[in-house]
Amino acid sequence: MSLLEETNAAGGTPVVTPAPGPAGPDVIRSAKPLSRGRLIWRRLTQTSRFWVGAIAIAVILLWAVLGPLLYPYNATGRDPLNMGLGPTQLHWFGTNNIGQDLYAQTLVGLQKSIVIGLIAGPLGTLIAAVVGSVAGYMGGVVDRVLVWCINLLLVLPSFILLVILSPLFKGLSWVFLTIFIAGFSWMIMAQVVRSQTKSLRDRDFVKAARYMGVPMPTILGRHIIPNIASLLIIDATLGVVASILAETGLSYFGFGIRAPDVSLGTLLAEGTSAAVTRPWLFVFPAGVLILTLFAVSLIGDALRDAVDPTSGVNRD
Amino acid sequence: MAFYIFRRFVNYFILSAIATCLAYVVASLALDPASKYYGRNPQPSKQTITNILNGLGVNPDVPVLERLWNWIVNLVVHGSLGNTVGGTSVVDQIVSRSGVSLRLLLIGSVIGAIVGVTLGVWGAVRQYKFSDQVVTYGSYLVFATPTFVIGVLLMIGATALNGAAGMQLINFTGEYSAGLSGSWWDLTADRAVHLLLPTVALVLIGAAGYSRYQRSVMLDVLSADYIRTARAKGRSRNAALVRHGVRVALIPMSTFFAYSFGTLVSGSIMLEIVFSFHGMGEFTLNAITQSDINAVAGSTLFLAVLVLFSSTLSEVLYAALDPRVRN
Numbered sequence: 001m002s003l004l005e006e007t008n009a010a011g012g013t014p015v016v017t018p019a020p021g022p023a024g025p026d027v028i029r030s031a032k033p034l035s036r037g038r039l040i041w042r043r044l045t046q047t048s049r050f051w052v053g054a055i056a057i058a059v060i061l062l063w064a065v066l067g068p069l070l071y072p073y074n075a076t077g078r079d080p081l082n083m084g085l086g087p088t089q090l091h092w093f094g095t096n097n098i099g100q101d102l103y104a105q106t107l108v109g110l111q112k113s114i115v116i117g118l119i120a121g122p123l124g125t126l127i128a129a130v131v132g133s134v135a136g137y138m139g140g141v142v143d144r145v146l147v148w149c150i151n152l153l154l155v156l157p158s159f160i161l162l163v164i165l166s167p168l169f170k171g172l173s174w175v176f177l178t179i180f181i182a183g184f185s186w187m188i189m190a191q192v193v194r195s196q197t198k199s200l201r202d203r204d205f206v207k208a209a210r211y212m213g214v215p216m217p218t219i220l221g222r223h224i225i226p227n228i229a230s231l232l233i234i235d236a237t238l239g240v241v242a243s244i245l246a247e248t249g250l251s252y253f254g255f256g257i258r259a260p261d262v263s264l265g266t267l268l269a270e271g272t273s274a275a276v277t278r279p280w281l282f283v284f285p286a287g288v289l290i291l292t293l294f295a296v297s298l299i300g301d302a303l304r305d306a307v308d309p310t311s312g313v314n315r316d
Numbered sequence: 317m318a319f320y321i322f323r324r325f326v327n328y329f330i331l332s333a334i335a336t337c338l339a340y341v342v343a344s345l346a347l348d349p350a351s352k353y354y355g356r357n358p359q360p361s362k363q364t365i366t367n368i369l370n371g372l373g374v375n376p377d378v379p380v381l382e383r384l385w386n387w388i389v390n391l392v393v394h395g396s397l398g399n400t401v402g403g404t405s406v407v408d409q410i411v412s413r414s415g416v417s418l419r420l421l422l423i424g425s426v427i428g429a430i431v432g433v434t435l436g437v438w439g440a441v442r443q444y445k446f447s448d449q450v451v452t453y454g455s456y457l458v459f460a461t462p463t464f465v466i467g468v469l470l471m472i473g474a475t476a477l478n479g480a481a482g483m484q485l486i487n488f489t490g491e492y493s494a495g496l497s498g499s500w501w502d503l504t505a506d507r508a509v510h511l512l513l514p515t516v517a518l519v520l521i522g523a524a525g526y527s528r529y530q531r532s533v534m535l536d537v538l539s540a541d542y543i544r545t546a547r548a549k550g551r552s553r554n555a556a557l558v559r560h561g562v563r564v565a566l567i568p569m570s571t572f573f574a575y576s577f578g579t580l581v582s583g584s585i586m587l588e589i590v591f592s593f594h595g596m597g598e599f600t601l602n603a604i605t606q607s608d609i610n611a612v613a614g615s616t617l618f619l620a621v622l623v624l625f626s627s628t629l630s631e632v633l634y635a636a637l638d639p640r641v642r643n
Contacts, residue, residue, distance in 0.1 A: 154575075155335035155623055156616065159582035163604055164339060164612060167346040188575070241460065248462050249586065253601060268465065272590075275468050276475045283472075286465045293460035301456070 040230065043306040050306075053298030060292050064110045073101035075108040075262060087280055094280040096270065106285050109264040110292070112257065116178045116247045117296075121239030123182035125189060125232050132193025133220045133228075137201050147194070150187045158184035159249060166255035174257055181246045189235045196228045230307040237300035241293050248289060264289045317635050324631040325624075332620035339616040340384050340609075347607040349374045349401065373398055374609045387613060397617065398610035400603070406614035409599060414618065416491055416595035421584045421622075424515045428522020428580070429573065435523060436530025437562055440538060451527060458524035463583045466517045467590035474513060488513045491593045514587040521583045522576070529572050533565040540564075567638045574630035581619060 034042070044050050068074070073091070078100055087094045093102035135146035153161075161184055169176040200206060201224070209219050225232070244264075250256030251265025252272075259266070264285050271281035349372070353365045360368075369375040373386055390396050397406035439448040458466070474486040487493060492507050537543065538561060546556040585597030592598075596615055603611035635641045 151331055152335055152338070154578070155331050156339065156619055157578035157582040159585070160600065160616070160619060161339075163601065164343050164616070165346055166604065167348070167607070245462050249464065249582075252462070252464050253586070253589065255601075255604070265462075268462075268468075272464075272468055275472055279472055282468060286461075286469070290457070290461050290465070294457060297456050297460055 040306045044302055047302045047305065049298045050302035053295045053302065056291065056295035057299065060110070060288075060295065061114070064107055064114060067107045068104060071104060071107075073104045075104040076100065077104075087284075093284040094278070096281055097274075102267075102281060102284060105262060105267055106264070106288055109262045109267045109285060110288055112174065112261065112263040113244050113247060113265070113289070114292070116174065116181070116263070117240040117244035119175075120178045120182040120185070120243035120247075121241075122236040123179070124185040124239045124243070125236040127182065128186035128189035128193055128235065129225055129228075129232055131186065132190035133197045133224050135190070136194035136197025137216065137220060137224060139198075139201075143194075147191075150190055153184070153187050159246065162246065162250055163253070163255050166250065170258070174261055174263075177247065177250070177256055178243075181243050181250075185239060185242055185246065189232075189239075192231065192235075193228060196231065197224050200224055200227055230303075234300055234303045234307060237296060237303060241296050241300070244289070244293060317641065320641060321628065321631055321635060325628045328624050328627045332624045336613070336617050336620045337384060337388070339620075340387060340613045341380055343609050343612040343616075344374070344376075344380045344383060347604070347609055347612070348376070349607045349609055350376065352401070352607055371399075372401065372610060387610075391617075397614040400611045401606055401608045406610050409611070410596070410614055410618055413595050413599050416593050417584065417588060417597060420511065420514055420518065420588065420593070420595070421580065423511070424518030424584060425522055425577070425580050427515070428519040429526055431519055432523035432526025433530050433562075433566070433569065435527035437534050437557075437565070439527060439531040440534035441557065443535065448531075452531075455524035455528055458520050463517065463521060463586045464590050466520060467514065467587050470513045470517055471590075486512060489592055491595075510591075514584070514591045514593070517587050518580065518584055522580055525576050525579065526569070526572070530565060530569055533568050534561065537561050537565045563637065567634065570630045570633040570637060573633070574627045577623060577626040581622065 071092075078098055085091060085095050091101050091103060093106060095101055096105075131146055131150070135143045162180060165180060169180055206219060206223050209223055214222075247256055247263060248265035248268065251258075251263050252269045254269070257263040257266050267285040268282060268289070271285060275282035349369060350365055353360055353368065366375065366377075370378075373383060373390075375383075387398065390398065395407070397410070400406055400409060435451050439451050442448045461469075471488055474488055478485050487506070487509050489510075491510055492503070493510070496503065496506055538557075543556055543560055546560045547553065551559070585600065587593075588595040588597035589601065596618060599611065600615040600619075602608075603615060
């Protein structure tokens with residue numbers, strides 16, 4: 001789609017003035033030029049993937065919040081008459097071998113996983129933005145040291161680093177787990193932010209601000225970060241997926257969320273041993289998890305296409 | 317070119333060495349090896365515990381840098397990584413377990429890369445066609461699924477298949493069938509069948525990531541002028557695509573291989589445990605739960621060496637593909 005068409009469509013009622021003379025080209029003027037934000041929003045709302053993802057996520061969020069209120073069983077109570085049963089009208093997702101209701105447990109786990117994802121994803125992006133822009137803007141020794149630290153953190157897989165560090169947050173609440181997950185998920189994005197900042201710092205508006213004596217944090221916050229905001233939004237969205245994956249992975253192997261807290265990871269860990277004989281214990285939490293992450297990554301991908309028309313589907 | 321690769325190798329070597337040392341320090345600070353003995357009943361005397369910890373070189377009363385120094389000296393002079401809490405040598409454990417892990421990792425990542433690159437090129441050439449959409453959404457689905465869930469779902473599927481066939485078509489627990497005897501061929505076939513499901517899972521993870529990246533790079537290349545030039549000079553479509561397109565598109569991929577290696581390593585560690593392989597993954601995670609500092613340090617060293625080799629390999633690939641680097 002050409003820019004002209006888009007501007008045209010966005011401007012509401014474009015003023016089309018037919019040029020005098022039979023051979024003259026049509027002059028098309030739109031009522032108002034589009035701001036970048038509006039343009040991205042317009043592209044975004046035109047993709048069906050975005051709507052599928054957004055509606056799915058909205059439904060899942062509402063379900064996670066309201067679901068437990070509309071359901072007679074809670075996550076810890078036991079129903080001794082229905083132990084180890086498959087899905088029934090009474091227990092929608094079935095029960096485990098001590099009679100706890102899996103539907104209620106899944107919703108509680110879903111809440112916890114979503115909260116962890118929503119905190120850790122953006123937090124990782126924030127760290128990436130700060131480290132990357134400082135390194136790219138300051139250059140010199142600071143840049144070299146920060147890049148070196150990033151490379152050092154990238155040597156070992158973050159999952160292994162988190163597992164090694166897990167004794168540190170063993171007795172602490174899940175908030176610390178969240179912070180640790182964010183603390184090991186920012187490195188690659190920081191490199192992207194750094195290279196973007198390096199190309200921005202020599203632009204005239206940044207130079208002007210610098211020569212006027214604007215302090216560095218203000219320049220970064222006012223001129224650099226807003227210019228890469230779209231990248232950061234995408235990263236934060238996909239960071240939610242990555243954080244939830246990290247959390248479920250750690251919890252599954254016993255290094256993340258621990259009893260009495262419940263997350264989708266711990267539920268899946270409990271369900272695995274019975275995955276073959278009583279599949280509902282595994283399949284339902286896994287399905288809910290995959291659905292959630294799939295919806296978020298659809299939104300992230302639609303965002304990326306809207307921000308960068310040369311990537312993916314907008315390319316022609 | 318040799319100098320270029322050598323310089324990159326030295327760079328990665330230093331990074332890996334420092335990362336391993338840092339991991340040793342972090343593990344020493346995070347883990348409490350003494351707690352295990354205090355929990356025993358009857359509790360061993362304080363002197364006994366101190367002796368055990370000193371013997372392992374993990375006594376928390378000794379400054380951590382001194383322990384790190386001893387560990388390094390021990391490694392360099394004797395080629396030893398100390399003992400596990402179980403009393404076996406860490407090096408022996410790594411030697412006997414690494415084969416299992418390397419086999420899975422190597423086969424999985426190589427097939428994954430080939431499948432991913434092929435799918436990516438195919439998707440770029442057939443952009444927006446139905447097959448491209450299927451691959452795209454398929455890879456999003458894989459991204460959205462935790463590795464261990466892929467593993468367990470494959471197990472459920474294999475069980476259903478075995479049930480439908482009425483016989484054990486696919487064995488998936490452990491690395492080989494216990495107590496099986498027969499010719500070399502039987503044993504190898506048995507191992508191959510056991511390796512099937514974890515490899516499929518690893519290939520899925522690798523292919524999902526590689527195909528997305530390859531597709532986007534390939535789309536960039538396809539719109540480049542030199543492809544049109546090649547076609548104009550009379551090269552056939554396929555020759556232009558492969559000789560001029562894929563070759564150029566593989567250059568950024570070679571850097572991506574190194575980046576994605578970490579994902580594959582953690583993926584294969586998870587899969588090893590899901591499928592109860594007695595490999596390095598089990599060793600590493602057990603080491604953490606048993607507060608075994610030497611074993612943790614040993615497995616980090618193992619991983620760091622793997623990363624060192626994969627990064628150097630991707631540099632070699634890069635230099636081989638991009639003539640600008642060679643001079």
